[in-house]
């Protein structure tokens with residue numbers, strides 16, 4: 001008999017789908033979308049329809065492993081959980097007593113958005129505090145920028161998109177990364193509204209838009225300022241909104257006066273007449289919304305870029321109105337009961353910014369970092385300057401990785417602890433892409449000897465003498481973490497039965513025109529560096545994007561593309577003398593890859609584009625090339641500041657990461 005079990009997809013994706021798992025004889029045989037989920041409405045993406053293949057893959061590691069000797073060159077051998085946990089606990093104890101807790105680093109990322117994953121932080125805080133990672137690899141600058149303008153980053157509920165008459169889809173590619181937004185955009189158009197894509201690449205999402213505007217890569221701030229300049233020069237601004245609800249308008253006006261429209265047009269590569277046309281349409285169409293994507297969130301000035309777009313919306317009064325706003329993400333996790341992280345128990349504090357992980361690890365002293373514990377992440381593959389991160393991990397005495405697969409990071413690990421997937425866990429999901437809360441029910445028993453992150457931390461806590469403070473079932477912990485929601489009528493028990501709308505998330509943020517900023521008003525940006533980084537030795541901007549076939553680095557080795565490939569536009573191809581399908585060397589100041597070059601007329605000038613996530617040990621790894629540069633605000637990895645050049649090589653040489661191949665051999 002087939003049993004149907006409700007759960008939610010906790011992968012690091014904005015859609016946060018409701019899922020129905022079909023289970024027969026203890027095995028998941030099929031996944032489908034939960035029909036009652038308000039946003040994801042009964043369907044999933046191809047990645048998750050295929051997810052059972054990942055759960056039952058022969059590549060998945062089902063038992064704890066350790067190296068056969070103390071080096072990471074030695075083969076893995078299977079060990080029992082007791083042996084693995086004793087080994088890790090003993091190392092923690094020894095380092096705490098000898099070098100102190102800061103000699104250990106806890107690195108946790110968002111491989112799963114399960115709510116109980118927060119308890120990893122509790123464990124290390126109860127231990128007394130260790131070195132942690134601060135900042136972000138993906139959204140820190142957006143959060144920081146919008147916090148300065150609005151006081152908090154709060155998106156319009158996706159359902160409010162239906163009220164927009166004009167949607168600017170800016171640096172976002174929903175057909176690849178935000179699939180459930182697509183029907184909403186189609187509805188806007190069916191009702192007579194327009195959807196305009198603003199993107200340096202004519203992505204597949206151009207096919208669901210009325211118009212595509214193609215600014216040069218990394219010139220979004222200049223483009224936003226140009227539109228604002230046109231609107232003000234033509235008197236199309238909302239004077240009432242500016243007067244009553246904003247702060248710093250004269251400084252913003254001075255910022256605009258620093259740049260001529262002609263200069264901005266040349267910088268963006270968009271004709272003045274085209275900018276005038278979209279500026280007028282945006283200012284005079286009410287309501288108009290702007291949906292910002294991850295394409296803007298890759299630069300040193302990303303927070304400022306977001307602020308320029310926010311300012312554009314503010315001068316038009318498109319803030320706090322139904323169908324308006326500037327939406328990027330949702331920080332619903334701010335509503336958790338933060339006390340569960342036990343931050344007050346951490347006597348010791350030291351943080352290495354994630355974007356600077358490699359050099360931060362190497363530079364840390366007094367005490368140096370000797371051990372790293374990784375869960376929910378693959379820092380070697382996903383951090384900028386991957387080779388430097390790998391070098392830093394190679395120098396550590398002891399690396400523990402909690403994962404399901406042997407990744408680029410586990411190559412530097414001494415102990416591997418196999419974790420569960422969302423199909424084997426009880427948890428909850430609070431999405432960063434909408435306001436619907438999801439329940440996560442275990443559809444099956446853990447495969448093999450896999451165990452949840454929570455179980456692993458509880459077992460370690462038992463061995464280290466604070467087991468009682470980590471004890472509790474997932475459901476008990478959910479009740480504690482989500483108690484602010486429970487107080488507003490959302491019980492965890494009900495949440496685990498089906499998707500529920502978050503009771504405290506507004507459909508239209510700032511409708512009361514109250515902003516939790518210093519002034520209590522929307523605050524304008526005063527200054528921004530608008531010119532992209534230039535390096536004559538590396539003339540091209542390197543852009544990493546997300547594939548629709550895999551999520552970050554979560555792919556099976558057997559699904560891995562045979563060769564790493566990049567896309568360039570015809571202008572770059574002509575300048576470099578490269579033909580479609582040719583193998584070339586792509587070089588940045590920190591690394592190089594041999595890649596197959598695909599010439600794609602949809603790619604704008606001056607850029608090379610490559611999906612993130614391919615594995616270094618399989619010849620991929622875009623972050624072999626990315627430079628470790630941090631955003632001005634929000635401690636975010638500014639991957640898009642990376643400059644590269646293409647070099648011709650003999651066609652006979654195979655594609656791959658020369659450095660990682662040689663170091664792995």
Ligand code: SF4
Nearest residue numbers: 009013016017045048
């Ligand atoms: S990866 Fe995203 S779109 Fe796909 S099922 Fe999971 S949440 Fe939904």
